[in-house]
Amino acid sequence: MQYSHSNRGIDVVWFKRDLRIRDHTPLANALSRGRQVLLLHIYEPTDLAHLTTSNRHLTFRWQAWTALCKEVRALNWPVQTAVLHAPALDVLKYLHEVSGIRALYSYQETGLAHTFIRDQAITRWVRINEIPWHEQRQQAIYRGLKHRKKWANDWHNTMRGGLTRASPGPNLERFEVPEWPPGWACVETPHVTHCNDPGGCGPFQKGGEREARRYLQTFFEGRVKGYRRQIGRPLESRKSCSRLSPYLAWGCLSMRQVYQTFQNADVPRAKMDLKAFGSRLRWQGHFIQKFESECRIEFESVNRGYADFPYHGTPESLAAWKEGKTGIPLVDACMRCVINTGYLNFRMRAMLVSFLTHHLDHPWQAGVEHLARCFLDFEPGIHFSQFQMQAGVTGINTIRIYNPVKQSMERDSEGLFIREWVPELAKMPIEYLHSPWTQPPMERLWSGLDLTYADPIVSVESAGRAAREKLWKFKKTNAVREEATRILRIHVAPSSLD
Ligand SMILES: Cc1cc2nc3c(=O)[nH]c(=O)nc-3n(C[C@H](O)[C@H](O)[C@H](O)COP(=O)(O)OP(=O)(O)OC[C@H]3O[C@@H](n4cnc5c(N)ncnc54)[C@H](O)[C@@H]3O)c2cc1C
CATH class of the missing domain: 1.10.579.10 (DNA Cyclobutane Dipyrimidine Photolyase, subunit A, domain 3)
Known part of the structure; x- marks a missing residue:
């Protein structure tokens, strides 16, 4: 049975590598426009089986997601959350069948081939079902870019732009989440399904926006001093580098948040350290853009x-x-x-x-x-x-x-x-x-x-x-x-x- 009233149904915010509520444009848009909003995170079987995935990634995501849900509850937003273990397309099809999807909101992902193929299948499906997919460009990463003539400028403009603030709109109302098919609802961190997990005793950095902000704060409060001198050393760099990379990779922080904190940082006697750090922030976007423009490099040499x-x-x-x-x-x-x-x-x-x-x-x-x-x-x-x-x-x-x-x-x-x-x-x-x-x-x-x-x-x-x-x-x-x-x-x- 297909849900027939296009003006009814739920608005789905699909969180991928953007596990935060601050400076999150798809979330802000869904909250302001939507009525019944579901925040969704999915552990897909293809991802759990992929040889680049490890249990530490899955745990980090779990920590970030549970922290996000906790904060949403504390804010008393009238939205629902769900974390599932199933193929994303199956989840969307099921949701559409039982509740009707009014619109899908997410960031555009510069991911591996298997996530790109999945997104293509979802694009076809939403078109057939006339579901608008508001796929927001990641910060300064452009699909189909043919050259870099203006890219650095665009990157800087994006980084200087205002941070998006999500707040519940007037039409939001509470609703019942559908009952999920057996085995879909995750109650604990899933594990990889291949046999190549590196294991490791840890401790690993913990996921979540609060943790991310802690690293950001302590870095600009003092750890940045000595950044340039220590960056090449395996031991000292663990403290004097920012350690923001997992938070950026899994989206607990947006690059714009980091950039603006960096711009406003006033750390005495750390001018050159700050400069060295600042240039690396753009490298992150540079490399992601490169992969976006030429994703075959997942398998073969760029040259x-x-x-x-x-x-x-x-x-x-x-x-x-x-x-x-x-x-x-x-x-x-x-x-x-x-x-x-x-x-x-x-x-x-x-x-x-x-x-x-x-x-x-x-x-x-x-x-x-x-x-x-x-x-x-x-x-x-x-x-x-x-x-x-x-x-x-x-x-x-x-x-x-x-x-x-x-x-x-x-x-x-x-x-x-x-x-x-x-x-x-x-x-x-x-x-x-x-x-x-x-x-x-x-x-x-x-x-x-x-x-x-x-x-x-x-x-x-x-x-x-x-x-x-x-x-x-x-x-x-x-x-x-x-x-x-x-x-x-x-x-x-x-x-x-x-
Ligand atoms: C073979 C190889 C693989 C790498 N794989 C990854 C990866 O999967 N994920 C990842 O985030 N980084 C990767 N890097 C880049 C770099 O080593 C890490 O970003 C950095 O060590 C993370 O530590 P930090 O957050 O303390 O960095 P900081 O020095 O504090 O820099 C701040 C941020 O700038 C960005 N950045 C810093 N250096 C680079 C760089 N050389 N290239 C691109 N962005 C940079 C990162 O987002 C980083 O978090 C790789 C480097 C090499 C040589």
Whole structure:
């Protein structure tokens, strides 16, 4: 049976990666125009099965969603909320059948292929059923953008715009939520249905707007001091970077909220720190726009000239990288840290990818899902672009091959981070800590140290040299150069992103 009165029925606000009530335009519109408003969040089976999804993401979403519902109740808004486990299209079809949908409100998602295909199916269905879908553009991310001539301007204008405030309109009325089919209503955090969850003991950052505001506040109250100096260090960056990334990735904060707080921040003796932070805010939009404009990079390199780039990595070296057992202390410490806490600073993320693709000679595709699962802040737009940049397959960026021993000596000079995450090396004298294989074997034997730490899986020096030669040679091929010109024309990567 199809619900027949188009002026009746419910208005559905579908929350995806925008789990907040502040500065949320679809919510504000639905509340002001609607009468019976349902706030909906969906854990879809395709998402739970996807290899980029991990339990830490699902928990973060759950925390953010339950916090949102609690706040809505405290505000006494006459709306209903539901969190379901079912395919989104089935949910909408069911709702339309039992209650009638007057209008659907959501943000436009720059997501993975499976969410895009789903949205296309929903577009067809709402058209057939004459349901208006008010799909709001994400802040400064444009669908179908062909070049970046005006993009930076548009981004700044959007960020300076007024924050949207949701408040209940005069027509809102309470209503009964329909009874859901068996198995749809979520009463606790769902779990992934694949077998590749990284596990990890935590603690992980917690989801929700209040938590997000706490990080925002403490950052500008003082943590920002030293941002520039500490950003490259695996230990210190955990405090002096903002740690806002999961809140931005899952939408507990809008970028506009962060930008405006940054603009109004008055932190003595932190001018350069603030400047460095501010430029990174635009990078977030830059990369998401890049993914929006060229979403095939979920599967293939942005520069098609690298389609035949030869790789010779072994399954054993890939497994060692994923488990943090390569025998290179900083690489292993970083991997174990991100598995257990969900966070790693930019430089160490870049080094992990560089080591995988250059030293271990694997294509970026071999590790991209693993780190997506590990990063609590997994954001497809940033993740796939950054992975390819660090793998050296864009043809437009400087090729960077990080030497993990040099990074270790520079960024963790006292070895505190390594000792924390690689307990086998807890008692290793500092002169050997960054490269334990340099300790003379007899000294090692007599020292009474834990000898279980693996030998290095590759020679950092010679593997790095071989990768450099291979990459530079390939970068000069016609196919790579032609593609580089095309990429620059569409994405006009700002030089600061090199
Ligand atoms: C291989 C690789 C994969 C990455 N995957 C992700 C991802 O899935 N999600 C994600 O949010 N970031 C990703 N990054 C970018 C960056 O490492 C993180 O945004 C940053 O470390 C998050 O910490 P923070 O919030 O404390 O950052 P801050 O330094 O405090 O920066 C504030 C915000 O600016 C944005 N930002 C900062 N650096 C970058 C950057 N290099 N590129 C784009 N935006 C940036 C983020 O939204 C960040 O939260 C990746 C980087 C690499 C090298």
